[in-house]
Amino acid sequence: MAIEIHPLEQFTVERLIPLHIGKLDISYTNSALLMTLAVGLITALTVFGTRKAALVPGRWQSVAEMSYEFVADMIDTNAGHGAREFLPFVFTLFMFILFSNLLGLVPYSFTVTSHIIVTFALAAVVFVGVTIIGFVRHGAHFLRLFVPAGVPAVLLVLLVPIELLSYFIRPFTLSIRLFANMLAGHTMLAIFGGFAASVGFFAIIPLGVDVLLVGLELLVAALQAYVFAILTCLYLRDALHLH
Amino acid sequence: MDLASAKMIGAGLACIALVGAGVGIGNVFAALITSVARNPAAQAQVQPFAFLGFALAEATGLFGLAIAFLILFVF
Numbered sequence: 251m252a253i254e255i256h257p258l259e260q261f262t263v264e265r266l267i268p269l270h271i272g273k274l275d276i277s278y279t280n281s282a283l284l285m286t287l288a289v290g291l292i293t294a295l296t297v298f299g300t301r302k303a304a305l306v307p308g309r310w311q312s313v314a315e316m317s318y319e320f321v322a323d324m325i326d327t328n329a330g331h332g333a334r335e336f337l338p339f340v341f342t343l344f345m346f347i348l349f350s351n352l353l354g355l356v357p358y359s360f361t362v363t364s365h366i367i368v369t370f371a372l373a374a375v376v377f378v379g380v381t382i383i384g385f386v387r388h389g390a391h392f393l394r395l396f397v398p399a400g401v402p403a404v405l406l407v408l409l410v411p412i413e414l415l416s417y418f419i420r421p422f423t424l425s426i427r428l429f430a431n432m433l434a435g436h437t438m439l440a441i442f443g444g445f446a447a448s449v450g451f452f453a454i455i456p457l458g459v460d461v462l463l464v465g466l467e468l469l470v471a472a473l474q475a476y477v478f479a480i481l482t483c484l485y486l487r488d489a490l491h492l493h
Numbered sequence: 494m495d496l497a498s499a500k501m502i503g504a505g506l507a508c509i510a511l512v513g514a515g516v517g518i519g520n521v522f523a524a525l526i527t528s529v530a531r532n533p534a535a536q537a538q539v540q541p542f543a544f545l546g547f548a549l550a551e552a553t554g555l556f557g558l559a560i561a562f563l564i565l566f567v568f
Contacts (some may be wrong), residue, residue: 258566427552430559437562470548477548 255444257437261364280360281368288349288362318440321479328483330491339379340486343372344479352472354466361480363474364432366425373425376482384489395492424481431474435467496505504564517550 251286265454267278299314305314327331347363354361359377362368384392396413445456525543529536 256566257562312512425558427549430555431552434555434562437559437566470551473544473548477545477552480545 257440281362284360284362292345326485329486340360340479340482344475347478349473361432363428366429369425369428373421377421380485380489428474433447500564504561507557507561511554514551514554521546
């Protein structure tokens with residue numbers, strides 16, 4: 251093959267503004283730039299979208315209201331009653347992941363959520379937060395979550411470790427799901443782009459596949475943000491209502 | 494066996510994980526079609542769960558695909 255393909259090159263973190271405090275590297279990277287951009291866009295959408303609130307909403311107000319209502323509806327149906335106070339958190343989470351995923355699809359930009367450390371930090375916040383909420387709401391009674399009701403004592407010996415394991419594996423599955431989706435999707439785009447670069451005239455075929463894949467990636471970007479938010483809601487329901 | 498061919502074989506083996514994703518996604522949408530055909534009124538309630546199931550099933554396969562990419566392009 252004449253042309254070398256480096257599909258994982260797009261995930262390199264580059265220092266844009268090098269900053270060091272002692273041995274601590276706090277450089278402003280392209281990852282940080284895309285995060286800033288995502289937060290800025292969300293802030294702009296929600297602030298300017300609702301500043302001149304009208305009874306009949308305009309385009310921007312409509313988008314802001316629809317995303318708000320979408321998340322509010324998701325919480326009401328999945329997290330049970332009394333979960334509305336966590337709406338700001340879930341809304342922030344959903345919008346941040348959605349905008350990071352979508353901004354990553356812009357050619358030559360950078361996908362923040364394709365790095366396991368970013369998604370794991372998000373998932374760890376959810377996990378630790380939900381566990382704290384559970385203990386604050388129910389005290390030691392929260393441990394009932396690991397003991398399924400109406401099960402004979404013999405089976406509990408088996409079931410309690412399984413329940414414990416499935417609880418502690420949550421931050422890992424939550425973060426790896428988002429990270430693997432973004433990594434695999436973007437790598438696939440780059441690989442088909444590499445095919446297009448190396449086959450000459452027939453490049454039209456891998457290029458067509460790439461167009462279809464971008465469509466799929468748009469779906470996946472929105473869907474993974476939705477899945478992350480909805481699983482956060484389900485975990486919240488466990489902590490608030492104990493099954 | 495040299496390292497390059499071992500990598501190729503390993504990446505190929507890692508892609509077997511996608512079998513599970515295929516079966517899972519097929520199951521999810523087959524169940525969606527069956528339930529909507531039986532009760533078209535339930536479509537609005539059932540569809541979000543179908544897409545949730547689709548995303549969850551797809552993710553497990555992508556773990557394998559990600560491993561294949563890592564074997565091929567990182568190590």
